[in-house]
Amino acid sequence: SRSRPSVATTRSKLGSSGTGTGERLSSRAVPTVSVLIAAHDAEAYVAAAVESVLRQTVTDLELVVVDDHSGDRTPEILATFDDPRVVVLRNDEQLGLAGSLNRGLDHAGSRWVGRLDADDVALPARLERQLERAAGGSLAVLGTAVRDLDAAGNHGRVHELPVGPGAVRWHALFSSPFFHPTVLLDRELLDRHGLRYDPAFLESEDYDLWTRVLAVADGDNLREPLVLRR
Numbered sequence: 001s002r003s004r005p006s007v008a009t010t011r012s013k014l015g016s017s018g019t020g021t022g023e024r025l026s027s028r029a030v031p032t033v034s035v036l037i038a039a040h041d042a043e044a045y046v047a048a049a050v051e052s053v054l055r056q057t058v059t060d061l062e063l064v065v066v067d068d069h070s071g072d073r074t075p076e077i078l079a080t081f082d083d084p085r086v087v088v089l090r091n092d093e094q095l096g097l098a099g100s101l102n103r104g105l106d107h108a109g110s111r112w113v114g115r116l117d118a119d120d121v122a123l124p125a126r127l128e129r130q131l132e133r134a135a136g137g138s139l140a141v142l143g144t145a146v147r148d149l150d151a152a153g154n155h156g157r158v159h160e161l162p163v164g165p166g167a168v169r170w171h172a173l174f175s176s177p178f179f180h181p182t183v184l185l186d187r188e189l190l191d192r193h194g195l196r197y198d199p200a201f202l203e204s205e206d207y208d209l210w211t212r213v214l215a216v217a218d219g220d221n222l223r224e225p226l227v228l229r230r
Contacts, residue, residue, distance in 0.1 A: 031085075032060040033127055033184075034108035035116060038100035039078075040068040042118035045230065047077050049118050054083060058127040061085055064107055065118075066100040069093055098197035098205040105196065111188045117181040119230045121149060126226035130184040133222060139165075140186045140217035141210065143178035149228035158225045165218040172214055176207040182227045189217055 035053045039046050046065075053063045067075055067090040078088045089103060105113060112131065116122050130142050148156030161178060162171045171177040183206075190196065193216050197205045213219065 029109075031062045031110050032058060033062075033112045033114060033131060034110040034187075035061060035063045035114045035122075035127070036101060036104040036108060037063070037065045037116050037118050038068055038097055038104065039065060039070060039074050039118035040094065040097075040100075041070050041072045041074060043070075043073040043077055045119035046074055047080075048121055049116055050078070050081055050086065052122040052124075053116060054081075054085065055124055056122065056127045057125050058131065061127065062087060062109055064089065064104045066091065066104045068095055068097075068100045096199060096202065098199040098201060101205075102196045102199070105185075105187060105190065108187055111186060113185045113187045115181055115183050115185070116227070117229075120181045121228040123226045123228065126182075127184070129222060129224060129226060133220070134184060134186075138218055139220055140189045140213050141178060141219040142184045142222065143219070144182040144222040144224055144226040146179045146182060146227045146229040147225040149230050151230070155228065159229075160223060160225075161221050163221050163223055165220055168219045168221065169214055172210060172219075176204070176210060177214075177219065178206070178210060178221065179227065179229065180206040181229060186217070189213075 037049060050063065062085050064087045065078055067078060067088060069091045075090065089107060091100060114127055134142050143161060145158055145160040147158050150156060162168050168177045195209065195212055197209050201208045
């Protein structure tokens with residue numbers, strides 16, 4: 001199995017199941033940042049995604065992986081990670097991406113929650129760069145640029161989205177202003193305004209959430225490509 005060194009802030013590895021919410025544990029030490037991955041039949045790439053989070057320069061983190069009732073080897077692969085920062089929640093039935101992300105948000109212990117898709121890779125300084133930008137500001141969501149990654153592991157072109165709260169709002173009138181697997185979210189703001197993903201949206205659950213978030217707070221993007229996107 002893969003082992004990782006312990007960190008100052010640790011918590012027990014959980015094997016929770018179910019589909020309910022309200023699972024955040026008050027007894028857990030609060031990490032600097034939580035990272036949320038939803039995985040369904042992701043055996044080909046989920047190990048690389050998890051490893052990229054555990055290699056972040058910010059080590060005081062928790063990684064919440066919601067296994068959306070996978071039928072392949074995803075549960076077995078996730079079980080090989082012997083690191084107290086990894087929390088695996090398994091859905092008893094398939095909830096879809098929006099429902100799984102909502103479950104993960106309800107469980108996350110930190111104010112800041114970073115997203116990553118189960119087939120993508122976060123570059124080591126990603127969370128550090130985003131937390132530096134978000135500190136002391138009024139941002140509710142902060143994304144980054146992405147670089148393409150093919151099945152063979154080759155890097156491709158860089159894709160950027162607008163930088164600056166005004167440019168983000170303008171872009172949001174026409175399409176999603178953030179690459180979903182790159183965002184860092186202020187979960188406390190989401191809680192305060194009752195904001196979550198809407199499971200009725202099967203393909204644009206992120207765009208729908210951003211339109212509602214930007215009605216109450218600002219968003220921005222970093223120009224750096226800090227996520228490799230398949």
